[in-house]
Amino acid sequence: MAARPRIRFRAVDKRFGTESILERLDLTVRSGEFLSIVGRSGTGKSTMLRIVAGLEQPDGGEVRIDGELAVAFQEPRLIPWLSVGRNLTLGLTGRDRAVVAERALAEVGLEDKQRAWPLTLSGGQAQRASLARALARKPDILLLDEPLGAVDALTRLGLQELIGRLRNDHDLTVVMVTHDVDEAVRLSDRVIVLGEGRIQAEVPVPGRGPRHPDDPELAALGGRLLRALGVDGAA
Numbered sequence: 001m002a003a004r005p006r007i008r009f010r011a012v013d014k015r016f017g018t019e020s021i022l023e024r025l026d027l028t029v030r031s032g033e034f035l036s037i038v039g040r041s042g043t044g045k046s047t048m049l050r051i052v053a054g055l056e057q058p059d060g061g062e063v064r065i066d067g068e069l070a071v072a073f074q075e076p077r078l079i080p081w082l083s084v085g086r087n088l089t090l091g092l093t094g095r096d097r098a099v100v101a102e103r104a105l106a107e108v109g110l111e112d113k114q115r116a117w118p119l120t121l122s123g124g125q126a127q128r129a130s131l132a133r134a135l136a137r138k139p140d141i142l143l144l145d146e147p148l149g150a151v152d153a154l155t156r157l158g159l160q161e162l163i164g165r166l167r168n169d170h171d172l173t174v175v176m177v178t179h180d181v182d183e184a185v186r187l188s189d190r191v192i193v194l195g196e197g198r199i200q201a202e203v204p205v206p207g208r209g210p211r212h213p214d215d216p217e218l219a220a221l222g223g224r225l226l227r228a229l230g231v232d233g234a235a
């Protein structure tokens with residue numbers, strides 16, 4: 001039996017002024033699925049994610065969300081005058097929130113940074129803290145908007161590995177917006193290409209992430225996505 005839908009878009013329209021961003025968009029994301037959204041700049045990827053998060057309202061159609069959500073953005077958005085640990089417990093209500101935060105930090109390899117100030121973290125560490133903050137909310141659905149867009153290539157590979165592992169360990173449903181097709185195929189079960197208001201291509205990825213960056217199958221799938229994006233395959 002197919003897993004239950006966590007996110008469902010039915011004929012979703014979104015406009016900004018006279019500009020139509022999404023046109024009668026249909027999408028179902030099932031429980032436990034890792035979906036990536038790629039597309040040229042300005043095609044509405046972040047808008048889609050913001051609609052899922054409830055930060056934007058659609059102009060038409062129906063959006064259904066089943067489960068708790070947490071979001072991590074490209075900028076870690078940690079509050080600079082609170083310790084890393086306090087950034088994580090902020091907004092948590094359980095009596096065990098300190099323990100929850102401690103565990104989440106340990107899961108991302110930052111157990112020694114609980115008392116650190118956010119500004120003393122490297123870019124990669126700050127992004128790990130941001131993931132830990134999302135994890136501490138015990139979400140069913142994790143939304144990632146270009147989470148690794150601002151870190152160097154090597155840190156990026158390590159963080160991809162981490163995201164893949166967290167997803168597996170917590171059986172998360174993940175929707176990630178990325179510009180990096182290699183990252184998308186490395187982590188996802190399915191990649192969609194957004195363009196002109198609709199899903200222009202959909203590429204299922206066999207097996208389960210995180211896949212090894214040298215996996216030869218990834219290059220072929222990445223090539224397919226680049227062609228769907230209208231980018232020359234040799235690029």
Ligand SMILES: Nc1ncnc2c1ncn2[C@@H]1O[C@H](COP(=O)(O)OP(=O)(O)OP(=O)(O)O)[C@@H](O)[C@H]1O
Pocket residue numbers: 016021039040041042043044045046047048
């Ligand atoms: N709050 C807003 N008000 C007006 N226009 C907006 C607003 N948010 C987004 N837009 C416009 O909607 C379009 C889609 O934006 P969005 O950020 O969703 O694209 P994107 O695919 O995520 O782009 P990028 O890859 O560059 O991040 C863009 O033309 C953008 O300027």
